Amino acid sequence: MTSLLGGIFLGWSLGANxxxxxxxxxxxxxxIKFWTAAILASSFVLAGALLxxxxxxxxxxGLTRFTSNQAIIASIAAACAVTIMTLxxxxxxxxxxxxxxxxxxxxxxxxxxxxxLGKVVVCWVGTPVGGMVLAIIVYKLLAAIxxxxxxxxxxxDILLRLCLIIAGxxxxxALGANNVANVTAVFVxxxxxxxxxxxxxxxxxxxxxxxxxSKKVMETVGQKLVRLDPFSALAVVLAQAITVHIYALVGxxxxxxxxxxxxxxxxxxxxxxxxxxxRTLVNIFLAWFLTPFVASVFALSLDFVxxxxxxxx
Amino acid sequence: xxxxxxxxxxxxxxLIYRYLDNLKKAQEHxxxxxxxxxxxxxxxxxxxxxxxxxxxxSRADDIRxxxxxxxxxxxxxxxxxxxxxxxxxxxxxxxxxxxxxLFMIQGQKxxxxxxxxxxxxxxxxxxxxxxxxxxxxxxxxxxxxxDIKALVATIDSHESRCDHMEREIVSKIFDxxxxxxxxxxxxxxxxxxxxxxxxxxxxxxxVYIINIKRRV
Numbered sequence: 001m002t003s004l005l006g007g008i009f010l011g012w013s014l015g016a017n018x019x020x021x022x023x024x025x026x027x028x029x030x031x032i033k034f035w036t037a038a039i040l041a042s043s044f045v046l047a048g049a050l051l052x053x054x055x056x057x058x059x060x061x062g063l064t065r066f067t068s069n070q071a072i073i074a075s076i077a078a079a080c081a082v083t084i085m086t087l088x089x090x091x092x093x094x095x096x097x098x099x100x101x102x103x104x105x106x107x108x109x110x111x112x113x114x115x116x117l118g119k120v121v122v123c124w125v126g127t128p129v130g131g132m133v134l135a136i137i138v139y140k141l142l143a144a145i146x147x148x149x150x151x152x153x154x155x156x157d158i159l160l161r162l163c164l165i166i167a168g169x170x171x172x173x174a175l176g177a178n179n180v181a182n183v184t185a186v187f188v189x190x191x192x193x194x195x196x197x198x199x200x201x202x203x204x205x206x207x208x209x210x211x212x213x214s215k216k217v218m219e220t221v222g223q224k225l226v227r228l229d230p231f232s233a234l235a236v237v238l239a240q241a242i243t244v245h246i247y248a249l250v251g252x253x254x255x256x257x258x259x260x261x262x263x264x265x266x267x268x269x270x271x272x273x274x275x276x277x278x279r280t281l282v283n284i285f286l287a288w289f290l291t292p293f294v295a296s297v298f299a300l301s302l303d304f305v306x307x308x309x310x311x312x313x
Numbered sequence: 314x315x316x317x318x319x320x321x322x323x324x325x326x327x328l329i330y331r332y333l334d335n336l337k338k339a340q341e342h343x344x345x346x347x348x349x350x351x352x353x354x355x356x357x358x359x360x361x362x363x364x365x366x367x368x369x370x371s372r373a374d375d376i377r378x379x380x381x382x383x384x385x386x387x388x389x390x391x392x393x394x395x396x397x398x399x400x401x402x403x404x405x406x407x408x409x410x411x412x413x414x415l416f417m418i419q420g421q422k423x424x425x426x427x428x429x430x431x432x433x434x435x436x437x438x439x440x441x442x443x444x445x446x447x448x449x450x451x452x453x454x455x456x457x458x459x460d461i462k463a464l465v466a467t468i469d470s471h472e473s474r475c476d477h478m479e480r481e482i483v484s485k486i487f488d489x490x491x492x493x494x495x496x497x498x499x500x501x502x503x504x505x506x507x508x509x510x511x512x513x514x515x516x517x518x519x520v521y522i523i524n525i526k527r528r529v
Contacts, residue, residue: 031390143529152457153397154326156527157389158319230390231529 003068004187006075008205011183013082014094015045015209018179020218021240021256022171025233026164027218034215040165041172041214042207048176048248049203054195055251056181059120060098061189063113064106071190073302077101078182081295090287093255096124098182100292104299105186123252124288127243131262132269135239139270142235163234171241172210175256176203177248232267239263258284321388325380325397329455332376332401333448336408339369340444343411347437350418351430363415370408377401396523403519404451406512407444414505423498429485436478436506443471443513447520454520461524468517475510479503 023037066074078097085092099120106112151159183205184198193201228236240259247254261284268274346362353359380401384394417423425433450464486499 139529146529150457152455153393153523153527154322154389154455157393158322160390161319230392 003072003192004184004201006072006079007183007187008201010075010079010082010094010098011180011202011205012209012213013079014179014182015042015206015211016213017086017209017217018094018175018206018256019045019172019210019214021260022175022237023168024218025228025230025237026161026168031161031164031230032168034218036165037168037218038211038214040169041175042210044169044172045176045206045210046203048173048178049180049199049206050176052173052177052245052248053180053199053202056178056248056253057185057188057195057198059116059251060102060181060185060253062116063099063102063120064109064111064189066105066186066190068190068192069306070105070108070303071186071192073306074098074101074105074186074299075183077104077298077302078295080298081291084294085287085291090283090290092287092291093124093258094179094182095253095255096288096291097295098185098253100295101299102186103292104296105303107296108300108303119250120252123247123250123254124258127247127254127258128262128265128284130243130246131239131259132266134242135235135263135266136270138239138242139232139235139267142231142238146231160230160234164230164237167234167238167241171237171244171256174241174245174248176206178244178253179256180206181253228264228267232271235267236260236263239266258287321383321386325383325388326455328376328380328383329397329401330452332373332380332404333452335369335373335376336404336444336448339366339373339408339411340441340448342366342369343408343415344437344441346415348434351425351434354424355419355422360419363419366408366411366415370412373405373408377405396526400451400516400519400523403512403516404447407447407509407516410505410508410512414502414509417502417505421498423502424495425499425502426489426491428489429482429499432478432482432485433503433506436475436482436503439471439475439478440506440509440513443468443475443510446471447513447516450517450520454524461521465517465521468514472510472514475507479507 019038019041023032023041026032027034027037075098078094078101081097081100082092082094085097099117103112103117146156149156149159180199180202183202184193187193188195188198237260240256240263243259243262244254244256261280342362342365346359346366349356349359349362381398384397388394389397446464446468449459450461450468453459453461453464482503483500486496486503489496
């Protein structure tokens with residue numbers, strides 16, 4: 001169990017950070033109480049991990065072969081990379097960090113599954129693009145439905161809040177299904193856990209992160225989305241959830257933050273306003289290259305350190 | 314299906330309807346007080362009707378405060394809270410004008426010369442018609458029962474008519490052979506009465522903007 005601590009820590013920090021992408025809008029604007037959001041998010045994350053998390057685990061564990069020691073190194077390296085990138089304020093993706101760490105281990109093993117890696121990298125690029133395209137489609141579709149319903153202010157508010165709860169819960173399900181692989185796939189690859197135990201432990205650790213440490217992040221990070229009107233925020237959350245869920249079905253863990261940024265950009269295109277600063281886009285591109293690089297350097301360094309032996313002179 | 318989840322929203326909605334009913338009552342008593350004043354001048358009956366109008370104006374304030382307090386206890390999305398808050402603040406100026414006009418007549422013991430009484434009655438009738446229409450429009454906004462845009466146009470035309478009448482009455486007052494102090498006093502009264510239609514027009518435009526804003 002102690003050897004899984006790196007993965008559990010990674011899952012905990014993922015839950016604490018990424019819950020804001022699905023319920024941040026609703027909580028920071030006080031449409032939903034934090035505890036309602038946290039309980040819903042952690043329950044649906046666990047459900048998503050249990051019901052849809054296995055294909056991501058298959059993809060990540062197939063990238064290279066692991067020993068138990070390398071699995072622990074990979075999870076610690078990914079956690080360190082996430083921490084460093086967060087300190088630099090870059091939109092860090094746990095998925096990219098984990099893949100980077102696996103890459104580092106793969107270099108050491110001199111064995112990498114390049115076709116699997118290619119699929120993962122294509123999906124990284126596709127995440128913000130998919131979020132953007134889906135946001136445009138979702139916004140237009142929801143707008144057509146909303147405008148045809150002739151609801152009064154109370155009815156439309158109630159409907160909007162219900163939709164935000166449903167979209168947030170769906171987003172949490174997609175987060176669990178997609179991101180659980182980041183937390184425990186390496187341990188499955190090393191034969192330390194079965195796939196079903198991995199999704200359970202991963203789902204629980206992400207849920208724990210949401211319940212114990214996501215309040216502040218939800219209240220502050222969510223405000224970035226609140227600058228959008230509530231209807232646009234709903235379109236963003238739903239587009240992000242669909243994007244992440246699609247990648248969960250494909251079996252590639254992706255970044256929910258990057259899906260959100262893509263979706264906000266999509267809503268901005270429809271409304272003809274600049275919703276994202278150019279700097280944020282530059283940061284995404286930087287993070288695409290830097291996160292896996294930093295994580296693989298950490299994995300290589302940790303492996304090197306663990307192999308150092310004291311030879312008396 | 315989810316009605317049990319949104320009890321507070323329903324309570325706010327009911328309070329808004331109660332506020333509008335109260336506004337109608339304030340308007341009825343204002344109208345009666347003005348009729349009484351035009352017919353018999355200031356007296357016991359008129360004082361009673363003024364007190365009644367004041368009572369409904371105060372009750373309107375209380376209901377408005379209850380609505381605001383309930384809205385800010387996490388009812389409705391923030392944008393809607395702001396819209397309703399501003400709308401209520403704007404509507405609430407109408408009963409304030411009723412009260413101010415009556416207190417002005419009562420406090421300053423204003424005497425209206427007979428030759429402008431028919432004009433003032435007509436002016437008041439059109440102004441109060443604006444109020445009726447604006448209450449109907451606000452109800453239509455909350456209940457989605459009729460076209461808001463058509464009501465905006467009707468209220469606007471009534472308000473223009475009121476402006477025209479106001480100018481004519483003031484002109485008649487200053488053409489008449491009267492004490493200049495009384496002229497100024499009457500001019501102020503007519504100006505106050507004109508504020509009713511002006512405010513109704515402002516409320517009507519706010520409702521229209523809020524309605525458009527919510528279209529996506």
